[in-house]
Amino acid sequence: MSRSLKKGPYVDEVLYKKVIAARDSGSHTPIRVWNRSCTIVPEFVGTTFEVHNGKAFLKVYITEEMVGHKLGEFSPTRQFRSHVGRNR
Amino acid sequence: MPRVAGVDIPAQKRTEIALRYIYGIGPTRAREICNKTAIDPGVRANKLTEEEISKLAAIIESDYVVEGQLRRQVQQNIARLREIRCYRGLRHIRGLPVRGQRTRTNARTRKGPRKTVAGKKGVKEMHRA
Numbered sequence: 001m002s003r004s005l006k007k008g009p010y011v012d013e014v015l016y017k018k019v020i021a022a023r024d025s026g027s028h029t030p031i032r033v034w035n036r037s038c039t040i041v042p043e044f045v046g047t048t049f050e051v052h053n054g055k056a057f058l059k060v061y062i063t064e065e066m067v068g069h070k071l072g073e074f075s076p077t078r079q080f081r082s083h084v085g086r087n088r
Numbered sequence: 089m090p091r092v093a094g095v096d097i098p099a100q101k102r103t104e105i106a107l108r109y110i111y112g113i114g115p116t117r118a119r120e121i122c123n124k125t126a127i128d129p130g131v132r133a134n135k136l137t138e139e140e141i142s143k144l145a146a147i148i149e150s151d152y153v154v155e156g157q158l159r160r161q162v163q164q165n166i167a168r169l170r171e172i173r174c175y176r177g178l179r180h181i182r183g184l185p186v187r188g189q190r191t192r193t194n195a196r197t198r199k200g201p202r203k204t205v206a207g208k209k210g211v212k213e214m215h216r217a
Contacts, residue, residue: 065172073174080182 009039009068019047032057036072051075090133090141093148094155103136104129107144112154121147 012035020043022031030048045064050057053075060074090106091097098106107118122129125143127136136144148154153161169177179186185198196202 063172065168066174069172069174073176074172076175076178 009041010037011041012038016041016043019044023047030059033071036070036075038071040066040069040071042067053077090136092141092145096155098133100132100134102130103127103133103144106133110148110154112152112158113148117152121152124151 015031015033015035015038018031022029023043023046028048030050032050032052034052036051036053040062042064044062045067047062049060049062049071051060051071051074053072054077058075060071066074092107093110096110098109104118104122107113107121108115113121119129121144124147125140127140127144166177166180170180171177176186183198183200184191185195189195191199
């Protein structure tokens with residue numbers, strides 16, 4: 001959403017076709033993807049993806065607000081660890 | 089004292105500087121506004137005529153988002169990131185740096201005062217001293 005806007009968004013073509021096909025056939029099964037760097041375009045809204053985070057596939061349901069972000073942004077690759085027992 | 093953009097009462101400084109006391113106006117915009125209104129940026133704010141002040145106010149209101157409205161806009165943008173649970177939103181929720189900075193050391197602005205953890209390397213030496 002910032003630099004290199006002139007280059008246009010990166011959308012994986014194979015994935016794009018898959019999404020369109022799934023949408024037109026009315027299928028709601030999640031699409032498994034590894035393409036974390038693929039930008040979410042308006043056509044993806046309403047689709048469910050399973051985005052790989054290096055270990056597992058996390059379900060991501062695409063809403064209108066997510067357009068312009070990338071798939072990987074919704075599938076954290078690191079586990080947040082904090083210390084137990086401290087009040088917070 | 090002149091009043092521009094709601095509550096702001098810039099001091100008896102040069103117009104160019106005084107305008108920066110408004111949230112959302114920095115050096116660039118202050119100069120821009122002076123150019124647009126054809127007001128000498130060097131004139132002290134308290135020496136401005138009524139007419140000039142209303143000109144400034146009009147330009148700021150029509151061309152720029154400042155103060156409360158801007159603050160709200162920023163908050164909304166952050167709230168949106170939190171809501172969609174994207175990476176940046178999660179960093180906001182956790183109170184950690186959002187733009188990829190290191191967190192092993194530093195990042196104190198986001199994380200707040202240090203919370204020392206017993207048994208961690210370096211703590212013993214600190215207590216002995």
